[in-house]
Amino acid sequence: MAGVRSKVLIVDDEADIRDTVCLILANAGFESLEASSVPEAQGLMRNITPDLILLDWMLKGTSGLDYLRQLKKDDLTRSIPVIMLTAKGEESDKVSGLDQGADDYITKPFSSKELLARIRAALRRIEPSMLDDQVEFAGLVLDRARHLISIHRYPLKCSAMEFRLLGFFITHPDRVYHRDQLLDLVWGRHVHVGDRTVDVHVRALRKLLEPFGKDVLLQTVRGAGYMFSAKPQP
Known part of the structure; x- marks a missing residue:
């Protein structure tokens, strides 16, 4: 991974x-x-x-x-x-x-x-937070040294790209990113995939986080994109 x-x-x-x-x-x-x-x-x-x-x-x-x-x-x-x-x-x-x-x-x-x-x-x-060995957000822990994301010490099993996307959200909370920005920042510039690729991976992450009640962190901001936040939208 x-x-x-x-x-x-x-x-x-x-x-x-x-x-x-x-x-x-x-x-x-x-x-x-x-x-x-x-x-x-x-x-x-x-x-x-x-x-x-x-x-x-x-x-x-x-x-x-x-x-x-x-x-x-x-x-x-x-x-x-x-x-x-x-x-x-x-x-x-x-x-x-x-x-x-x-x-x-x-x-x-x-x-x-x-x-x-x-x-x-x-x-x-x-x-x-980019250089911290461990970054914690709302109960999720990104461990850079072990390349691991966990919730209450339970490791999450996900694909390499899901890992990268979730790691990005954990280290960039409370900001709205539209699909093009996420494709650029997480997948890489001019990558040849459609913007719906982001939606597919976001759905997979929500499914991964749902058993822990953390799927609510990954919020859809209508007309703007996605935001990782512990604060509910107004």
């Missing part, structure tokens, strides 16, 4: 750097995606939306700074935190990257502790 782990996209044309970063991230419980160029990164992001991007400044072809500008102009990607990963150390380069929308800047060579600290800080700014 797939777990709900933070996904980090590494965009760097040096294979050794990508391998090193992937190892650091794997040991810290992150999921890594790799791209050696901007076109490769764009191809990956047609199907998967990362939680954070590590972006090399000195890429061949389209530079990291140019790609950063593209990301921050796109409504679908502007909220993804970006950490510039580069050998440039001059103050003017750092200011330039931050002015274009980078969330942070780390200069090669770097230590694993520094890299992880900056990643966690960037993720924590956008979603404080």
